[in-house]
Amino acid sequence: MNSVHNAAQAVLEVTGLSVGFAQRGTVLRAVDDISLHIAPGEVLGLVGESGSGKSMTAYSLLGLVEPPGQVSADTFRLCGKEMRAADERAWRQLRGRRIAMIFQDPMMTLNPVLRIDTQMVEAIHAHRRVGRGAALEMAAAALQRVGIADAPARLHAYPHQLSGGMRQRVAIAIALLNAPDLIVADEPTTALDVTIQAQILAEMQALCQASGTALLWITHDLAVVAALADRVCVMYAGRIVEQGPVDQVLAQPAHPYTRGLLNSTPAAAPSQHADNAGATRRLSTIPGLPPALGERPEGCAFRPRCARASAACLQVPALVAVSPGHEVRCFHPLARVSA
Amino acid sequence: MSAADQAAVMRDHPLRRWIRAYADSRLALAGLGLLVLIVAAAIAAPWLAPQNPYDLMQLDMLDGRLPPGSVSGDGELRYLLGTDAQGRDMLSAILYGLRISVVVGVAATLLALLVGMTLGLVAGYFGGRFDALLMRVVDIQLAFPSILTAMILLALFGQGIDKIIIALVASQWAYYARTTRSVAMVEADKAYIEAARLLGLSTLRIVFRHLLPNCLPPLMVVAALQVAAAIALEATLSFLGLGLPVTEPSLGLLIANGFQYLYSGRYWISLFPGLALLLTLLALNLVADQLRDVLNPRLRKS
Amino acid sequence: MPFFILRRCLQAVNVLVVMSLLVFAGVYAIGSPLDLLVDPQATTEDLARAAAALGLDQPVWVQYGRFLSRALGGDLGDSFIHGSPAIGLILARLPATLELAVVAMLIAVGLGIPLGLWAGLHPDTVGGRTIMAGSIVGFSLPTFWVGLMLIMVFSVQLGWLPAGGRGPTTELFGLPLSVLSVEGWRHLILPATNLALFKLALIIRLTRSGTREALQQDYVRFARAKGLSTGRVVGVHVLKNILIPVVTVVGMEFGSLVAFSVVTESIFAWPGMGKLLLDSITQLDRPVVLAYLLLIVLLYIVINLVVDLVYALLDPRVGRGGSGR
Numbered sequence: 011m012n013s014v015h016n017a018a019q020a021v022l023e024v025t026g027l028s029v030g031f032a033q034r035g036t037v038l039r040a041v042d043d044i045s046l047h048i049a050p051g052e053v054l055g056l057v058g059e060s061g062s063g064k065s066m067t068a069y070s071l072l073g074l075v076e077p078p079g080q081v082s083a084d085t086f087r088l089c090g091k092e093m094r095a096a097d098e099r100a101w102r103q104l105r106g107r108r109i110a111m112i113f114q115d116p117m118m119t120l121n122p123v124l125r126i127d128t129q130m131v132e133a134i135h136a137h138r139r140v141g142r143g144a145a146l147e148m149a150a151a152a153l154q155r156v157g158i159a160d161a162p163a164r165l166h167a168y169p170h171q172l173s174g175g176m177r178q179r180v181a182i183a184i185a186l187l188n189a190p191d192l193i194v195a196d197e198p199t200t201a202l203d204v205t206i207q208a209q210i211l212a213e214m215q216a217l218c219q220a221s222g223t224a225l226l227w228i229t230h231d232l233a234v235v236a237a238l239a240d241r242v243c244v245m246y247a248g249r250i251v252e253q254g255p256v257d258q259v260l261a262q263p264a265h266p267y268t269r270g271l272l273n274s275t276p277a278a279a280p281s282q283h284a285d286n287a288g289a290t291r292r293l294s295t296i297p298g299l300p301p302a303l304g305e306r307p308e309g310c311a312f313r314p315r316c317a318r319a320s321a322a323c324l325q326v327p328a329l330v331a332v333s334p335g336h337e338v339r340c341f342h343p344l345a346r347v348s349a
Numbered sequence: 350m351s352a353a354d355q356a357a358v359m360r361d362h363p364l365r366r367w368i369r370a371y372a373d374s375r376l377a378l379a380g381l382g383l384l385v386l387i388v389a390a391a392i393a394a395p396w397l398a399p400q401n402p403y404d405l406m407q408l409d410m411l412d413g414r415l416p417p418g419s420v421s422g423d424g425e426l427r428y429l430l431g432t433d434a435q436g437r438d439m440l441s442a443i444l445y446g447l448r449i450s451v452v453v454g455v456a457a458t459l460l461a462l463l464v465g466m467t468l469g470l471v472a473g474y475f476g477g478r479f480d481a482l483l484m485r486v487v488d489i490q491l492a493f494p495s496i497l498t499a500m501i502l503l504a505l506f507g508q509g510i511d512k513i514i515i516a517l518v519a520s521q522w523a524y525y526a527r528t529t530r531s532v533a534m535v536e537a538d539k540a541y542i543e544a545a546r547l548l549g550l551s552t553l554r555i556v557f558r559h560l561l562p563n564c565l566p567p568l569m570v571v572a573a574l575q576v577a578a579a580i581a582l583e584a585t586l587s588f589l590g591l592g593l594p595v596t597e598p599s600l601g602l603l604i605a606n607g608f609q610y611l612y613s614g615r616y617w618i619s620l621f622p623g624l625a626l627l628l629t630l631l632a633l634n635l636v637a638d639q640l641r642d643v644l645n646p647r648l649r650k651s
Numbered sequence: 652m653p654f655f656i657l658r659r660c661l662q663a664v665n666v667l668v669v670m671s672l673l674v675f676a677g678v679y680a681i682g683s684p685l686d687l688l689v690d691p692q693a694t695t696e697d698l699a700r701a702a703a704a705l706g707l708d709q710p711v712w713v714q715y716g717r718f719l720s721r722a723l724g725g726d727l728g729d730s731f732i733h734g735s736p737a738i739g740l741i742l743a744r745l746p747a748t749l750e751l752a753v754v755a756m757l758i759a760v761g762l763g764i765p766l767g768l769w770a771g772l773h774p775d776t777v778g779g780r781t782i783m784a785g786s787i788v789g790f791s792l793p794t795f796w797v798g799l800m801l802i803m804v805f806s807v808q809l810g811w812l813p814a815g816g817r818g819p820t821t822e823l824f825g826l827p828l829s830v831l832s833v834e835g836w837r838h839l840i841l842p843a844t845n846l847a848l849f850k851l852a853l854i855i856r857l858t859r860s861g862t863r864e865a866l867q868q869d870y871v872r873f874a875r876a877k878g879l880s881t882g883r884v885v886g887v888h889v890l891k892n893i894l895i896p897v898v899t900v901v902g903m904e905f906g907s908l909v910a911f912s913v914v915t916e917s918i919f920a921w922p923g924m925g926k927l928l929l930d931s932i933t934q935l936d937r938p939v940v941l942a943y944l945l946l947i948v949l950l951y952i953v954i955n956l957v958v959d960l961v962y963a964l965l966d967p968r969v970g971r972g973g974s975g976r
Contacts, residue, residue: 069872072876074872074875074876098881102878102879102880103878104878105875105876105877105878106876106877106878106879107878110876110877111873111876113869113872113873115869118868118869118870119869119870119872119873120870120873121870121874121888121891121892122870122892122967122968123891123892123895123965123966123967123968124887124888124891125967132877132879132883132887133877133878133879136877136878136879136880136883137878168967168968170967170968181873184877376784485669489666489669489670492903492906492951492955493910493951494906494907494910494911496910496911496913496914497910497947500913500928500932501940501944503932504931504932504937504940577791581793584793584795585793585794585795585914588795588914589795589913589914589917589929590929590933591929591932591933601793601795604795604796604799608799608918611799611802611803611807612807612814614807616803619796619799619803620800620803623793623796623799623800626793626796627791627792627793627796630791630792630793631787631788631791633791634787634790634791635787638787
C-alpha cells in the first residue's frame with residue numbers, strides 16, 4: 011500500500027483529533043489524539059472494544075458531538091474542505107451529501123413514526139431540488155440496489171413493519187442516496203443475525219466498489235475487518251495503538267493488544283490460529299478489563315494488562331513505523347516473525 | 350478491609366452519591382432550605398406566634414380588618430400582617446394554619462403510603478387474581494381526579510378531620526400501590542429473592558426485609574410529590590367549605606374567609622395565607638423534583 | 652384497525668357496566684337508598700310508596716335491573732331542592748362547563764407545547780430556565796388562590812375584566828355558547844386562564860422532558876447525519892414522537908379539568924355543573940350528586956375511548972401488524 015498520501019486527494023484527512031468531556035475540573039478524553047486518512051474508494055477498518063472511543067470518533071467525523079463533548083483537531087479536512095472551525099451550516103452541506111453515516115441499531119435509527127418514503131425523500135430534498143415524484147423514483151431505485159425486492163410497497167411501510175436486516179438495508183440505501191464520497195458505518199451488522207451479517211457485508215463491499223465510495227467500517231469484530239478492509243486501525247482507550255494494511259497487521263501484529271485480540275477471536279482468518287509449528291492454538295483472553303473513561307492509567311493505557319510492560323511504559327508512546335505503512339504505538343512491539 | 354479501602358467504599362456509598370447529586374442543583378437546595386424553615390415554623394407555631402388565634406379571650410373584635418403593620422387597640426400587639434374579620438392576628442393564624450395543613454398533609458400521605466405500599470407489595474409478589482383485581486381498582490381509581498374522589502366521599506360521609514384524612518388517603522393510595530407493585534414484580538423475579546426462598550425464609554420476612562427496601566426509592570419520589578398534592582387538595586377542599594371545621598382553620602379556610610374582603614380592597618386576609626401555602630407547595634415541589642431526578646436512573650445524564 | 656376500534660368500544664362498555672355496579676353497590680348496598688334518593692321531608696306514606704317503586708323488597712339483582720333501566724332511561728331521581736329531575740339540572744349546565752374546560756385546554760395546549768418544546772431544545776438558556784421555573788411555580792400554585800389573585804388584580808385593582816358570571820350566550824348547534832361575543836370572552840378569559848394554569852405547567856414539563864428524551868435518540872442523530880435542517884428535525888421528527896404521549900395525557904387531563912372546574916366555577920360564579928355539584932353536596936341534595944357522578948363516569952369513558960383512538964392514529968405501531976424482529 012502506498013504510504014505517501016496526496017492530501018489534496020484524500021477523502022478524509024484528520025490529525026490530532028480529540029474529543030474531551032469536562033468533568034469537575036478535569037477533562038476526560040474519550041478520543042485522544044487520533045489521526046486518520048482515507049483515500050478515495052478505500053475501506054478503512056476501525057477496530058476496538060466498547061469504550062475504546064470508536065463511536066465518538068465516528069460522531070466527531072460528522073460534527074455530531076454535542077456539548078459537553080468538545081472536539082479539537084490539528085488538521086481536519088473532509089473532501090478537501092477545512093472543517094476544523096466549521097459552523098453548522100457548513101456541516102449540513104456535507105452531511106448526507108459528501109459524508110454519510112450508518113448506525114448500529116436500525117430500529118432506533120429510523121424514526122418509528124414516519125414512513126420509509128418520507129425518511130428517504132427528505133434526505134434527497136435536503137441537498138437537491140427535485141420534484142417529489144423524481145425523489146420517490148430515486149428512493150425506489152436505491153432500495154432495489156441494496157437488494158430489497160418490491161421496493162414501492164416497502165416505501166409505504168413503517169420501520170416496525172420491516173425485519174431488522176431490511177431496516178439496515180434501508181439505512182444503507184439512505185446513506186448511498188446522494189452518492190457520498192465517504193460512508194462511516196458504526197457497527198452496522200452487530201445487531202443482526204449472523205447470516206444476514208455476511209450478506210450485508212458482501213453487498214456493502216460490492217456497492218462501495220461499484221460507486222467508488224470510501225468506507226470507514228467501525229467494529230469490534232476482527233473477522234469482519236479481515237474480510238472487508240484494505241487498511242485497519244486498532245483503537246484502545248481512545249488512542250490508535252496500531253494501524254496499517256490489513257494483511258500485515260493481522261498476520262504480523264506489532265502491538266500486544268492486537269495480538270491479544272487475534273488470540274481471542276475464533277474466526278479471524280484461520281491461518282492466524284496456527285502457531286509457528288503449524289498446530290492450532292487454543293483461544294486465550296487478555297487478562298483484566300479495558301479502563302473506563304475516567305480511569306485511564308498513566309502513560310500507555312494497556313500497561314496494566316500487558317505482559318511486556320516496563321517502567322518506560324509510564325510514558326505515552328508515539329506512533330512509530332515498523333514497516334512501510336504499518337505503525338504501532340508501543341515501546342516493546344512484537345517482533346516480526348519471518349514466515 | 351483496610352482503612353483506606355473502607356473509606357473508599359464509604360465515599361461511594363449510594364446515600365452519599367444521592368446527596369451529592371441532589372446538591373448539584375442550587376435551586377433544589379434552596380427548596381430544601383425553605384422546606385426546613387416552613388416545617389420548623391409550623392412545629393414551633395405556639396412559641397413563634399404573637400397570639401393564640403383560637404383563644405377567643407385574646408381577640409378583640411374592634412381590631413378587625415386592620416391593614417398590615419397596624420397596632421392593636423390596647424397598644425400591646427403589632428399586627429405584622431393585619432387582622433381578619435374577628436380581629437385575629439394574621440401572622441398567628443397563618444402559623445397555626447400552616448401547622449394544621451402540614452400535619453394533615455403529611456399524615457394523609459404517610460397513611461396512603463402505608464396502605465398503598467402494602468397492597469402493592471402483596472400484589473407484586475403473589476400475583477394472580479389478587480393482582481389482577483387490585484390493578485383494575487387502581488386503574489379506575491387513578492382515572493378519577495383526586496378532587497372528585499374526595500368530594501364524593503365527603504358528600505357521603507360528612508365532614509371532620511378524620512373524614513378529611515380518609516378522603517385524602519382514598520384519593521392517593523393508588524399511586525403508591527401501582528408504583529410498589531411494578532417494582533415488586535420486577536424484583537420478585539430476581540435471583541436474590543429466589544435465594545431467600547430457597548433458604549427457607551418466611552414469606553413475611555422476604556417481602557418486608559428483602560423486597561421492601563428496593564421499592565423505597567421510587568416510593569420516596571412519589572411521596573414527596575404527593576405531600577404537596579395532599580396539602581393542596583386539603584386546602585382546596587377547605588376553601589370550598591368541605592374541609593376542616595371552622596374551629597381549627599387550615600390555610601385553605603383562612604383564604605376562603607378572606608375571599609369576600611377582596612372586593613373591598615382588604616387583600617391581606619386572603620393574600621398572606623395564600624403566599625404561605627404557595628411557598629410550602631413550591632418548596633415541596635422543588636425538593637420532589639430534584640429527588641426524582643436523583644433517584645431515577647433513566648433521566649440521569651450518563 | 653377496525654378490530655382495534657371494536658375491541659376498545661367493547662372494553663368501554665365493560666367499564667361502564669362495572670362502574671354502574673359500583674355505583675349501585677354504593678347507593679343500595681352500603682347506604683340506605685331511601686336516605687339517598689328520597690326527599691327527607693317526605694311523609695311515611697311517600698316513603699312507603701317510594702320504597703315500593705324502588706323495589707326495595709325485591710331481591711338485589713331485581714333492584715339492580717330496575718336501577719339500570721331507570722338510569723338508561725335518564726331517570727336518576729329528582730333533586731330534593733329543586734324538585735325537578737336531577738339529570739335535567741345537570742345537563743342544563745353542561746354546556747357552560749364544557750365551554751370553560753375546552754377553552755382552558757386550548758390555552759394550556761396552545762401555549763404549553765411551544766413553550767415546552769423551546770425549553771427542551773434550549774435547556775441551559777435564560778429563557779429555558781425561566782420557563783422551567785415558571786412551570787414549577789404554576790404547578791405549585793393552588794388553583795383557587797390564583798383565581799382570587801386574578802380577580803384581585805384584573806377586576807378589583809385594574810377594573811379591566813368582570814369578576815364573575817358568564818357572558819351573553821348565543822345558540823350554536825343547539826348549545827348555548829358565550830365564545831361568540833366579545834363580552835362573552837371578557838367573562839371567559841379569567842376563569843379559563845385560571846383553570847388552564849395547572850395544566851399549562853404540566854404540559855410544559857411533559858413536553859420539555861419528552862423533547863429532551865427524544866433529542867437523545869438515535870433517530871435524531873441519524874436525521875442530522877442526513878443533513879436535515881434543525882427546523883425539520885425538530886418540527887417533524889421530534890414533534891411527531893412527543894405528540895403521542897402529550898396527546899394521551901391531554902386527553903386524560905381533560906376529564907380532570909372538568910372535575911376541577913368546581914373550584915373555578917365557585918370563585919368566578921360560573922354557572923356550570925361544578926357549582927351545582929358543590930351546592931348539592933353542602934345541601935345534601937344527593938340525587939344530584941349521584942347523577943353528576945354517573946355523568947362524569949360516562950364522560951371519562953368516552954374521553955378514554957377517544958384518546959385511545961387518537962393514539963392509534965398517531966402511532967403507527969399500534970393497530971397495524973408488524974413483522975419486525
